[in-house]
Amino acid sequence: MTPKERMAIAPQAMPEQDAQVRAHNMNEVALGYTAEMAKTEASRCLQCPTKPCMQGCPVAIDIPGFLAAAAEGDFATALKIIRKTSLLPAVCGRVCPQEKQCQKFCTMGKVLKDVDKAVAIGRVERFCADLARESGTEEPVTCAPKTGRKVAVIGSGPASITCAADCAKAGHDVTMFEAFHKCGGVLVYGIPEFRLPKSIVRHEVEGLKKLGVTIETNYCVGRTRKVADLIRKDGFDAVFVGTGAGLPKFMDIPGENLNGVFSANEYLTRANLMKAYLEGEADTPFWHGKKVAVLGGGNVAMDASRMALRLGAEKVYLIYRRSLEEMPARKEEVHHAKEEGVDFHLLENAKRILGDDKGFVNGLECLRYELGAPDASGRRSPVPIAGSEFTLDVDTVVVAVGNASNPLIPATTEGLEVNRRGNIVVDPETNMTSIPGVFAGGDIVLGAATVILAMGEGRRAAAGINAYLMKDRS
Amino acid sequence: MNKIVSKKQLSDNVFQMEVEAALIANERKAGQFIILMIDEALGERIPLTIADADPARGTITLIFQTVGATTLKLSKLNVGDALAAVLGPLGRPTSIRGANGEPAGHVVCVGGGIGVAPMHPIAQALKAAGNKVTIIMGARNKSLFVMEDEMRAIAGDDLILITDDGSSGRKGLVTEPLKELCEAGAVDEVIAIGPPIMMKFVALTTKPYGVKTVASLNTIMIDGTGMCGGCRVSVGGATKFVCVDGPEFDAHQVDWDQMLKRMGAFRPQEAAAKDHVCNLYKGI
Numbered sequence: 224m225t226p227k228e229r230m231a232i233a234p235q236a237m238p239e240q241d242a243q244v245r246a247h248n249m250n251e252v253a254l255g256y257t258a259e260m261a262k263t264e265a266s267r268c269l270q271c272p273t274k275p276c277m278q279g280c281p282v283a284i285d286i287p288g289f290l291a292a293a294a295e296g297d298f299a300t301a302l303k304i305i306r307k308t309s310l311l312p313a314v315c316g317r318v319c320p321q322e323k324q325c326q327k328f329c330t331m332g333k334v335l336k337d338v339d340k341a342v343a344i345g346r347v348e349r350f351c352a353d354l355a356r357e358s359g360t361e362e363p364v365t366c367a368p369k370t371g372r373k374v375a376v377i378g379s380g381p382a383s384i385t386c387a388a389d390c391a392k393a394g395h396d397v398t399m400f401e402a403f404h405k406c407g408g409v410l411v412y413g414i415p416e417f418r419l420p421k422s423i424v425r426h427e428v429e430g431l432k433k434l435g436v437t438i439e440t441n442y443c444v445g446r447t448r449k450v451a452d453l454i455r456k457d458g459f460d461a462v463f464v465g466t467g468a469g470l471p472k473f474m475d476i477p478g479e480n481l482n483g484v485f486s487a488n489e490y491l492t493r494a495n496l497m498k499a500y501l502e503g504e505a506d507t508p509f510w511h512g513k514k515v516a517v518l519g520g521g522n523v524a525m526d527a528s529r530m531a532l533r534l535g536a537e538k539v540y541l542i543y544r545r546s547l548e549e550m551p552a553r554k555e556e557v558h559h560a561k562e563e564g565v566d567f568h569l570l571e572n573a574k575r576i577l578g579d580d581k582g583f584v585n586g587l588e589c590l591r592y593e594l595g596a597p598d599a600s601g602r603r604s605p606v607p608i609a610g611s612e613f614t615l616d617v618d619t620v621v622v623a624v625g626n627a628s629n630p631l632i633p634a635t636t637e638g639l640e641v642n643r644r645g646n647i648v649v650d651p652e653t654n655m656t657s658i659p660g661v662f663a664g665g666d667i668v669l670g671a672a673t674v675i676l677a678m679g680e681g682r683r684a685a686a687g688i689n690a691y692l693m694k695d696r697s
Numbered sequence: 698m699n700k701i702v703s704k705k706q707l708s709d710n711v712f713q714m715e716v717e718a719a720l721i722a723n724e725r726k727a728g729q730f731i732i733l734m735i736d737e738a739l740g741e742r743i744p745l746t747i748a749d750a751d752p753a754r755g756t757i758t759l760i761f762q763t764v765g766a767t768t769l770k771l772s773k774l775n776v777g778d779a780l781a782a783v784l785g786p787l788g789r790p791t792s793i794r795g796a797n798g799e800p801a802g803h804v805v806c807v808g809g810g811i812g813v814a815p816m817h818p819i820a821q822a823l824k825a826a827g828n829k830v831t832i833i834m835g836a837r838n839k840s841l842f843v844m845e846d847e848m849r850a851i852a853g854d855d856l857i858l859i860t861d862d863g864s865s866g867r868k869g870l871v872t873e874p875l876k877e878l879c880e881a882g883a884v885d886e887v888i889a890i891g892p893p894i895m896m897k898f899v900a901l902t903t904k905p906y907g908v909k910t911v912a913s914l915n916t917i918m919i920d921g922t923g924m925c926g927g928c929r930v931s932v933g934g935a936t937k938f939v940c941v942d943g944p945e946f947d948a949h950q951v952d953w954d955q956m957l958k959r960m961g962a963f964r965p966q967e968a969a970a971k972d973h974v975c976n977l978y979k980g981i
Contacts, residue, residue, distance in 0.1 A: 402922050404737045405780045412924070441782040443922055447720050467926035473936060476853035480931055480955055489925035498739055503973075506741035506766050507919075508966035582958030595797065628925050630941060 226269050230331070234340050235264040242562035246532045249416045249500065252559060253317070258296065261350040265293035265301075267331055267342045274327040276344065276473025281679040282308045286325055286344055293347050297362065303322070310385045311678060313356060313423045316349025318414060319675045320553050322553045339554070341412065354425055366396035366434060372692045375400065375459040376436075377444045382665025383426060383465035385681030386688070390463075391434035393689045398459075399436055402443040405496060408467055413488065413497040415526050417533070418556075421495075446490040450661060461660050461688045464647060465681060468626035468666035473534040474518060478576030479622070483512070483584035487519070487527045487623035494530050509534070512619030513586065516540045516587050517565075518573050519623035520549075525556040527621045528565040539565045540615060544572035544605040570594070574612060576620050587615045590685050626671045636661075646670055653687030654680060662687055698779040699733075702756055708840045710763045711811055712772050713748070714904035719755030721747075721785045727818040728791030728913060728945055731757070732921040734782040735774070744918050746815030746890075747786065748844065757783075760814035766970035773978065776846045788944045789818050789920045791911075793887055795826030802885030803829045804876055807871050807899050810836055812867055813843050815913060816890050823888075825972075829973045831855040833874055835895070867876020871895060872902040879906040886894075886911070889948060893960060897953035904949050912948035914939045917962065930956050 231445065238254040239245070245252050256264065268290040276286045285304050292301040305312045321456035325344045325521035326332060332341025355361045369666045372395045376387045379401040391397045405411050407424040432438065444450060444466075471486030473479050485493075490510075493499040497507035515531040517524050520543035529538045541560065543550060546569050550557060570592045577586035598604035628645040640648045647656055647663040654662045664680030666672055703715040721731060722812050734740045743765075749758035763769045774780075795801030804823050808816040813834050824830050832852040836842050836862050849856050857874045858866025867874065871891075878884050879902070887910040889899040896912040903910045918928040921940045928939035931952035937943065 403920065404734055404742075412920075441784045442720075443784055443787065446787055446922075447724060447787065469920075469922065470938075470941075471924070471926040473926070475936075480929060480936065480952075480959065482959060486926040489919060489927045492919055492925050497741070501739065504741045506736075506970060508963040508970065510963070537910075582955065582961070631922055668826075695810060 224266065229267055229269055230334065231265060232267050234267065235260045235343065235346075237343070237346055242559075242564075245417065246529070246563040249533060251420050252417050255353055256346055256350045258298070258350070258354070261293055261298070261347050262296050264343050265290040265347050268294065269330050271330050275330060276325040278330045279324040281324065281327070281561070281675045282682065284348075286324075289351070290342065290344070290347060293351060293520055298351045298354050299362075301347075302355050305348055305351060309363050309678070310388055310682070311381060311427060312348050312564050313352035314381070314410065314419060314427070315675050315678070316345045316352060317419050317430065318673075319345055321345040322624060323555055324675070356423070364392060364430075364434060366392050369396070370394040370692065372396065372460045372642050373398070373458055374688060374692075375444075375453045375457075375462045376407055376465065377450075377463065378465040378467055378665070379406035379428070379438070380410060380467050380665060380677065382467075382677040382681035382684075383408065383463065384431065385678045386463045386465060386664065386685045387431055388434060389682055389685030390434050390688055391431070393685070395688075395692065397436045399431065399438050400442045400444050401438070401440045403496065404440050406438060406440065412492045413523065413526070414573060415491065415495055415530050417529065418526065443631070445631040448637045450632065450639075454660060460692055461662065463681075463684050464632055464656070464661065464663040465665045465666060465677070465689065466629050466632055466667050468629040468671040469629040471622070472625045472627055473622055474573060474624060476573055476575050477546045478578055478584070481576055481578040482582050483510070483618055484576055484620045484622065485510070487517075487523045488619055488626070490527055490621045491523070491530060494534060495504065500534055510619065512536050514538045514617040515619040515621065516542055516573070516615060516617045517621045517623055518542050519625070520545065521551045521625070522553055522556055524623035525552045525560045527623050529560055529563055531619070532563055532565065532622070536619070540568050540617065542568045542571050542573055542587075542589060544570065545602065546570055546594060549602045572605070572607070573620070577614070584618055584620055585616075586616050587620055588612055589615060626666070628667050629672065632667070644670060650687075653690065654684035655691065660691065698781065699783040700779045700799065701774055701776050702754075702777050704774075707760070707843050710772075711760065711841065711843055712763070713758060713760045713843070714771075715758050716780060716783060717755055718757045718783050718785070721783065722750040722752045722755050722757050725750050725757065725786035726790035727793065727822040729786035729788050729965045730815070730915075730944060731759070731783050731785030732787060732918070733759075733780050733784070733975075735767060735770050735780060737781045740781065742919055742921070743767050743824070744787070744915060744921060746913075748814035748817050750818075760811055762811050764971075765967045766974045769971060769974050769978075784921060787940060789942075791827050791888070791913075793819075793822045795823070795828050801827035803831065803883050804886045804888065805831045805833065805875060805884050807833045807875060807887060807889040807891070807895075808835070808848075809871060809889075809895040810841060810913055811843055812891030812895075813848060817844055817847055820848065821890060824851050829855070831857065831878065833857045833859065833871050835859045835871035836893070837861045845923035864944070870898070872898050875899060876902050879903055879908055884908050887948075888913070893953060893957050896948060897957070900953065901949065910948040911945050911947045912951060914943055914951070914956065916925065916956065916959065930959070
């Protein structure tokens, strides 16, 4: 095919559940490509010799390579190429912000002057992974001969899953410790079923078990056992800390402790992990919000607003103090939220939450904003307009303004160096912390970031652990 | 899975269970708590305090009252059954006078209802650190007292029993003997565990005397590791998480009225769920 012919192929739209229907169910919104669609979309890749897309991928997947195989309909080879550098293609194909990573640099998108018309790399990636998983044709992974070394992995989110898999493949005995009763971290408590089916996360965790990884749930390292004791008493030779950014930030405005105000973590955990939406079946109580305001403009804010609709809210307001352009959420998520009926209130911000005499939310006072000069982040800073207060009639407020790093491990681990924000400080090459043999990665190091960045960190830390354990041995 | 190795019914709706949890038994310190689940698929996560632990047997002792669906289901389990999950020990341990840099002195422990259970390891530790320990145990009536013998073993003659109806000990409220002790002027510290309304009044009682007062809070929580923020309370005007910043706080700084309201956030749902479970057991 000539480049001209490739250019003439229409971008393949993602089949989706109808917006009005899906706003009331938990099933996945994006239904996935058919084999024909995946092949067609992959054929749009111009196979640029400079591979610009790869520079946008935090784990440097050979994107033109896998797309060439997919274009031939050889999805098994395509997956093999992806798996060389990425451990969780079914997850990343769904939740990576491709428009800010690989697809941002895609020549096709540049030529067509629209990043949305770039080759849909993530969708093809997802198809390859789904096909192999659903047909049971994933290639078994083999592990190197046993090294006799023991590695403890703390947490079970994307950074930890990746680190555990890589360490197991290198022949180490790996034990993964998770405080919750289910593995997956943010993939199970945070990201909703309609965006990432939990069966996929379960499948990845099963994959770890097949690699010989031992999983200990209901085990909070720092409390159940200290990091130092894992090394001194339990014989672990190296420890990876991937405990994430699990400490919700609040707005620090009056009324935030009223009943009906939730952190997005709590709101989503009740619904996702604890299955509170199965009312009458799940024991965790369900909050009947009819008019819900979600504060924030990231992916978590989108997840919370769309979850609120699915939990029966009649009205969902999304309050964000900048404009659509500065919104950190993925365009696709914003688009989906709008389609489903979330009411976007841009250039507005919550000033205080109002409550009745029993302590329940009954309103939200907001202030209008305008955009001023760019701030340190390069985004135009929002400036409140004096006297522009108005009140929204709501019974629920979900605060989705980000997470700080979880203090549990730093607070209980002597000698572990953290920065001003509480993030663990690591060697950028090896991800080793200030304590020899203790490594860290993911959001506990980066601050709240993305699944793929966390995965990249887990992978680098695993390489660091391997080098550390083998050097130690020789 | 954590097997139940012994079970005792202490009163109409109060139960004591000894559960296998070797690591927790080893690691726990006075003041810490656990989160348990009966069913990992659709169950609820509930925090319970640790009344006692036996590292040699690898067990912890829990004392609970059947207040909601999960505690009701828990009360129906028997020796040999297992809990799906027990996570802990969570929270910061109690700062024990005499072992924390503050000189040992006279500490008054005020336990209301089953709040006496979590008070037990704290009172033990206070005694061991060389403090004079006075224990005030309060309940609505005699049948609701738990661990009376264990507490007497620690406090001896300095155990004060008080009931709403006078069926055991003095008739009245825990704040009355507390006030008398403060009045006498020989109290260095007060620790209160019990219903929030009791802890609020304990704080109000000691405040005029400037006696350091600590309360252990048992708020609504999900993960117990700082992730959800459902357990937040206002302490001295700042928001704190009971699970990682507590569970113990300066009782004079806690916004009790706000906490009391927050405890009621899910009351209608909790009542409906408990009725539902009750009906299941009755076969309705």
